[in-house]
Amino acid sequence: MANSQNEFELDERGSSRSSEDFYVDDADFETQGLTSNSYSNPPSPALFQPLLNLLPPRITKLFSRYISWVRGRRRRRRSFLGCSILRGRRTGLVFNSVAGITLILVAFTAVFQPSYTNPPAHYENLRRRVMSSDDYGRANSDNQKIFIAASIYDKGGRLVKGAWGRNVLELLNLLGNRNTFLSIYENDSGQEARKELEKFQEEVQCNSQLVYEEHLSLEDIPKITLPDGSDRIKRIAYLAEVRNKVLKPLEDSDVAYDKILFLNDVIFNPVDAAQLLFSTNANEHGKAIYHAACAVDFINPFKFYDTFATRDLEGFSMGVPFYPWFSDAGKGLSRQDVLDGKDAVRVKSCWGGMVAFDATFLQAPILESAARTVEQRNILGSDDDEGDKEMEKSVDGKKWDSYHPIRFRARSSLHREASECCLIHADLIEATRNETFQEDTGIYQNPYIRVAYGSWTLWWLRFTRRFERLYTIPHNIINHQVGLPWPNDHRQGTKDGAGADVGGYCEIEALQLLRENPRKGEKNWESVPIPSE
Structure with missing residues (x-):
């Protein structure tokens, strides 16, 4: 190729070819490749001139017109191909430029401005304390009493015999067997699940209560009456009952627990669970201060999962479910906390697959013989020996009914649904209105602690978090385009403004009913259309 090019450049024109015979197309090697003889270029009429002179003038004229038409077509084809190539080059240049800039931004963000790493x-x-020792309880230096609760559906027993079960056992090791109680409640999962739970029980070395029920009785779960007169159980009422089952051991316990840790059927890192318990919103003395602290759960390496139970500090529902998750509605304080990289993002409710509670509000207080030593707890005692009189408890200056600790519940309204995991936070806020947390609720989401609904997703989260700051602007644009967060007339009170609606911000317009006898392949609940007004 180099030789032919040099020959072209050094070729001297003879006197028979003037400068007017040199065409730009002839010097364009790429164009030559598209317009060579292999593309049926017509021969020059000069070669056939002697023959044409022998033909009648009419035929000669027609042949000349044909040659002119072919040449015009060739010129148009050259022009079209040239424009197409130019357009293609421009498009490729734009694409390559955008791709290059994107890669540079991703690399720069991942290295210099990663999120939550x-x-x-x-x-x-x-x-470091956990990794440098094999001692039991090495993550729990203050020997806090931890109640771990998990209500699970484990068809085939794959959960307890898999990664989830191994992680729970490792977490018990980190917290210390003498400091920990494990409560698991399981129902309607089949005999294989029962056998695996019994095997798992043999490996648990701390105090525990692992309960399997062949079938959960529905008799005591509240029902609602539909417009057609039928009585049905709301799905959330069923879920609330199941979650409350796992808290039953608290009612008979003589141990004053410091923290209660709820676990969903998520894949998690045991060290992260300890960090959630003991590191979230630490004060100057290194003590974690919160009423509740939630992890962030993911259904894939980018998508946040538990939007139903999560509300920002002003009670707004979520934006599109990728970083920074919250919208800029109202003052946008929760969103800003995320962008600031805080480990205690202020919210009104959250769950995130794993949540730690201050046990004060979920456990009835213990008498003086087992008085709590944790900050912000002061049992006043009772006036009579039999305990017939209601004992009061003062938490940060607010008295509340100590014989009625907070539990999960459902909404009774017909066409409004609210997650039981959101409503328990609403009740927690109602029970703790005080001056301790002046600018927030004491409920925090901790984005450093992430869990997933699959091992593959959890593995990828360590990488995707490094460049998730790039989502911020697209996230805000999409929120405004689709109208998120969704409107909620009950966010700050009832529609007519007549008093506060506790947990109204948790609600969505929906009706989800339990299927008491689902057929094979069906879910045990259904979403029922709401009739138009």
């Missing part, structure tokens, strides 16, 4: 120093201190 560098936690506060006390997180690293706890992790």
Whole structure:
């Protein structure tokens, strides 16, 4: 190729070819490739001139017109191909430029501005303590009493014999068997699940209560009456009952627990669970201060899962379910906390597959013989020995009925649904209106702690979080385009403004009913259309 090009450049024109015979197309090697003889270029009429002179003038004229038409077509084809190539080059240049800029931004963000990859120093201190020893309870330096609760559906027993079960056992090791109680409630999962739960029980070394029910009785679950007169159980009422089952051991316990940790059927890192318990919103003394602290759960490496139970600090529902998750509705304080990289993002409710509660509000207080030593707890006692009189408890200056600890519940309204995991936070806020948390609710989401509904997703989260800051602008644009967060007339009160609606911000317009006898392949609940007004 180099030789032919040099020959072209050094070729001297003879006197028979003037400068007017040199065409740009002839010097364009790419165009030559598209317009060579292999593309049926017509021969020059000069070669056939002697023959044409022998033909009648009419035929000669027609042949000349044909040659002119072919040449015009060739020129148009050359022009078209040239424009197409130019357009293709421009499109390719734009695409390559955008791709290049995107790769540079991703690399720069991942290296210099990653999201939630560098936690506060006390997180690293706890992790170092865990990794440098095999001692039981090494993550729980203050020997806090931890109640771990999990209500599960485990068809075939795959959960307890898999990664989830191994992680729970490792977490018990980190917290210390003498400091921990494990409560698992399981129902309607089949005999194989029962056998695996019994095997798992043999490996648990701490105090525990693992309960399997062949079938949960529905007799005591409240029902609602539909417009057609039928009585049905709401799905959320069923879920609330199941979650309350796992808290039953608290009612007879003589141990004053410090924290209650709820676990969903998620894949999690045991060290992260300890960080959620002991590192979230730590004060100057390194003590975690919260009423509730939630992880962030993912259904894939990008998508946040538990939007039904999560509300921002002003009670708004979520934006599109990828970072930074919250919208800029109202003051946008929760969103800003995420963008600031805080480990305690202020919210009104959350769950995130794993949540730690201050046990004060979920457990009836213990008498003086087992008085709590944790901050913000002061049992006043009772006036009579038999305990017939209601004992009061003061938490941060607010008295509340100590014989009625907070539990999960459902809404009774017909065409309004609210997650039981959101309503328990609403009741927690109602029970703790005080001056301790002046600018928030004491409920936090901790984006450093992430869990997933699959091992593959959890593995990828360590990478996707590094460049998730790039989603911020697209996230805001999409929120405004689709109208998120969805409107909710009950966010701050009832429609007519007549008083506060506790947990109204948790609601959505829906009706979900339990299927008491689902057929094979069906879910045990259904979503029922709401009649138009």
